[in-house]
Amino acid sequence: MKITDAGIHPYPAGDSSIARMALEAAGLGFDSVVVIGDAAHRSPGIEVLRGAVISAASVKEVLKKVRDPAVRRADVVYVDAGDISFNRAVVSIKEVNVVRCIHATRRNAFDHVAARTAAEQGVAVDISMAPIIHLRGAKRQKALQRYADVLSLQRRYGFPLTISSGARSILEQRSVRELRGLCALFGMAGAEVTEALSSIGRIVEPHRPVRVVE
Amino acid sequence: MRPRPPAMRTKRRYILAQILPYGAQVDQKQVYLAVYEAATSLLGDAAAGLAQPAVVFCEGGYVVVRCRRGTEKDIAVALSTVTSVADERIALRTVATSGTIHALRRRMRPIRQLSGDREVKIGETYFAVYRYPRQKVDLVEKGIKHQKSLFFTEADLEER
Numbered sequence A: 001m002k003i004t005d006a007g008i009h010p011y012p013a014g015d016s017s018i019a020r021m022a023l024e025a026a027g028l029g030f031d032s033v034v035v036i037g038d039a040a041h042r043s044p045g046i047e048v049l050r051g052a053v054i055s056a057a058s059v060k061e062v063l064k065k066v067r068d069p070a071v072r073r074a075d076v077v078y079v080d081a082g083d084i085s086f087n088r089a090v091v092s093i094k095e096v097n098v099v100r101c102i103h104a105t106r107r108n109a110f111d112h113v114a115a116r117t118a119a120e121q122g123v124a125v126d127i128s129m130a131p132i133i134h135l136r137g138a139k140r141q142k143a144l145q146r147y148a149d150v151l152s153l154q155r156r157y158g159f160p161l162t163i164s165s166g167a168r169s170i171l172e173q174r175s176v177r178e179l180r181g182l183c184a185l186f187g188m189a190g191a192e193v194t195e196a197l198s199s200i201g202r203i204v205e206p207h208r209p210v211r212v213v214e
Numbered sequence B: 001m002r003p004r005p006p007a008m009r010t011k012r013r014y015i016l017a018q019i020l021p022y023g024a025q026v027d028q029k030q031v032y033l034a035v036y037e038a039a040t041s042l043l044g045d046a047a048a049g050l051a052q053p054a055v056v057f058c059e060g061g062y063v064v065v066r067c068r069r070g071t072e073k074d075i076a077v078a079l080s081t082v083t084s085v086a087d088e089r090i091a092l093r094t095v096a097t098s099g100t101i102h103a104l105r106r107r108m109r110p111i112r113q114l115s116g117d118r119e120v121k122i123g124e125t126y127f128a129v130y131r132y133p134r135q136k137v138d139l140v141e142k143g144i145k146h147q148k149s150l151f152f153t154e155a156d157l158e159e160r
Helices: A018-027 A059-065 A069-073 A084-090 A112-121 A130-134 A138-157 A176-184 A190-197 A199-204 B028-051 B072-079 B101-107 B154-159
Strands: A004-008 A032-036 A047-054 A076-080 A098-100 A124-128 A161-164 B012-020 B054-059 B062-068 B091-098 B119-122 B125-132 B136-141 B149-153
Touching: A004 A018, A004 A047, A004 A124, A004 A161, A004 A199, A018 A032, A018 B136, A018 B149, A018 B154, A032 A199, A047 A069, A059 A084, A076 A199, A084 A112, A112 A138, A124 A138, A124 A199, A130 A138, A138 A161, A161 A190, A161 A199, A176 A190, A176 B072, A176 B091, A190 A199, B012 B072, B012 B101, B028 B054, B028 B062, B028 B072, B062 B072, B072 B091, B091 B101, B136 B154, B149 B154
Parallel strands: A004 A032, A032 A047, A047 A076, A076 A098, A098 A124, A124 A161
Antiparallel strands: B012 B062, B012 B091, B054 B062, B119 B125, B125 B136, B136 B149
16 A cells, blocks of 8 residues: 655746655655656655646547647546536546546536546546645635535545645645644545545556456 | 642643754744644634644744644644745644653754755756755755745756
8 A cells, every 4th residue: 555645746847856855755654656747757765656637628628638648658647627517527538547626616516426437437536735735714615615525425436535735845745644634624534544645556556357367 | 920730730732843944044933923823724713722822942943832732633734734934935844742842852853954065056047055964955046035945856956
C-alpha cells in the first residue's frame, strides 16, 4: 500500500523543483507523488508518477485530448469536472482515471448517476486540500460542503477517492497527519483517508485476474 | 491575587511547529495574529475562544503554540492552514504536542546553514543561495522587497 499525494505542481508552474518536492514529500510520510505536467524524475526513496490534466468544455474535446501523446504517456489522467452532463459522460471514458476540481463545480454536478458509473468504471474523484488550506469564509465552506457530499456518495456507491495537496511549493505540502486532520473537517474517518491516499497505487496497478503466460 | 491551586488550573497543551522556509524571520506577535486568524476562520469564534491559542515563543525556526488540553488536534489542523505571516509566505509544520515546553525543547533541532556559492543567476535574475542539509537549496531573489523564493536541490542547481 503506497501513500500517494495525488497532485503536485512543481517548477516552472510552482516555485519548487520536482526533486525538492519529492524530498519534502518523503519527509512528510508519502511513498509516491503524482507530478502534474510533462516531467520525468527519479528520486531515491520516493516514486514520482506522471499526471496529465485535461481541461475541456465538452466530452468531444476530452475524447480528442486523451489521444494526445503527452496524455498517453501519463500514469494518471485527470479531467477537470464540469456540469452534470459532462461529469456523467466523462466518468465512463476508459482512459480517464480521476475527476478533479469537484469543489469548483455547482451543487449536485457530481450526482448519484455519475457516482454509480464512476464506481463501475473505477474512476476516482480527487479531493484537493488546496481550497481548504488557502480559501477562507464562504468559499471554504462551499468546498467543505462539496467534499462532504462526495464522501456521502462514496460511502453509498464505493468509487475510489484520491487526496491531493495541489501544492505549487514546498510551503503548500502537508504531512499525512495534517491531511487526516483536514479531511476530518468534512467527516472523513482515518481509515477512509488511508484508503483514499493509497488509491492511486490501485489505479496505476489495478488488481486483475492472474493470467498464465506460456 | 492568589493563584488558583494546581488542581483548579486550566490544563494546557503545547504544540511545536517548524517554520518554513528555514531562514524566515517572523515576529512572535505576527505569528500569533496569523494563528488566531486561522483558528477563528476554521473553527469559528466559539471554538477558537475555548481553545485559547497563544504563541509562547518563536525562536530558531520553531514556534510553540499553547492551547487548552483537548483542543490540540483542532489547533494543529488550524496551524496547517496558516499560509502567511505579515505578507510573508510561510508554512507551519507540526512536529510534536506535549504537556510541557521542556519536552518540546528536546525536539527542537537547530537548522544549520551550509557553506557554498553565495549567488546564482537563473534567467535574468540573481538569487542568493542558502544551503541546508539533505542537499536542500533555497534561492532568494536579490532585492529589497517582495523577493521571489525558489526551492531547489543541489542536483537542480548543477543541471542549470
